[in-house]
Amino acid sequence: MSKPSRVLGVLGGMGPLATVDFLHKLIEETPATRDQEHIPVIAYSVPQIPDRPPAIIGRGESPLPQMLEGIHTLKRAGAQAVAIACNTAHFWYDDLLRQGGLPILHIADAACADLVTLAGQSVQRVGLLATQGTVAAGFYQSRFAAHRIDCVLSSDHDQHTLVLPAIECVKRNDLALAHTLATHAARNLLSQDAQGAQAIVLGCTEIPLALEYQASDVSSRCIDATRALARACVAWWRAT
């Protein structure tokens, strides 16, 4: 049997359940009828790494050395490109690209491609459900701006009482409560009268796990960045 032509490296562990969700969506997005038609993947899911949001606002140790160790490990193991199953980690995208030595498929590029395809060219206001670190990093806002899309953010109050608690619930596997909190935050983004978002990008890999826990009225308005990244990886692999 011939060797696989391309191997995808997955930098995960931020968090572990989000990594599994990404790997699952990678399978769902791959047209395959038997094992051998699926994408060869090596996943580095080592969660012993500093939390990303506090590091971005200068209040915690940088996770960059551990992320680089992960990418170097993936490269030595045979990966030819990397997907990072964590939005906030993309704050260090340029450093990881420069020092990691592998191409990295950017999750926000993937999400914006899906947004334009799924929500249509006429979309003008898009909500972003994300960590404070991702919001501060600004890589979603700059991509939205390139498409002349205004970014609608959660209020500080919603961020601290709904979004962050939802993410923390996913990390301790309490998906029912996470769902209630994240759905509430999504509804608030959609309902700010004239300023309301027409669609929402789920820009934190824990958030889709929360929203998908059960069906809801907001799900049809949401773009899942995790699934978008999975689609981009499938396209990368099939372009061999």
Added chain:
Amino acid sequence: MSKPSRVLGVLGGMGPLATVDFLHKLIEETPATRDQEHIPVIAYSVPQIPDRPPAIIGRGESPLPQMLEGIHTLKRAGAQAVAIACNTAHFWYDDLLRQGGLPILHIADAACADLVTLAGQSVQRVGLLATQGTVAAGFYQSRFAAHRIDCVLSSDHDQHTLVLPAIECVKRNDLALAHTLATHAARNLLSQDAQGAQAIVLGCTEIPLALEYQASDVSSRCIDATRALARACVAWWRAT
């Protein structure tokens, strides 16, 4: 942040969805309230490998070289022990142990430990839902015998019309049909009158995905070898 004390290597890709199921159960079985308390894992999920069952009955290329390459890659990447998310692959357990250079947690040891704990010491007849390759390999039957447990197998007819088609359905992500087929096979093992099994070991990593697709009357009688292996990995990690 200190380095993780022990890293678990996961030899997967046989098939990819079963690997994701194992990684998910590993998280579910780990008592953790935040990312950093989860087990550090490197997963090698390269499905470009010969199918295992035909190789066991001498009708196909051996997957051993690719499995060894996987274990060597995991070892170089820092893994200190290996879990194999495929029952049939354990046919090559001794070769993998000898030539791979890492301890391997045996999925049938884990399943039998769960069987005795969950089904009780008095269990006498246990069904085995598995590939023909796993049945031929005999590693479940020998472990059952050590506990004075008789192994009840599916008929040849059920094996070819229910068990193998269910596994193939999972590999092409048709879980609804897989569920119908696998549930039927399980019921037949439980209902063979006096010869009926008192419990069933799900000895193929695709079968739990089929059975868990929705609730059924057989689920309470089933021991999930995938979850048992996850539990054994958690115990290995916590024994540091």
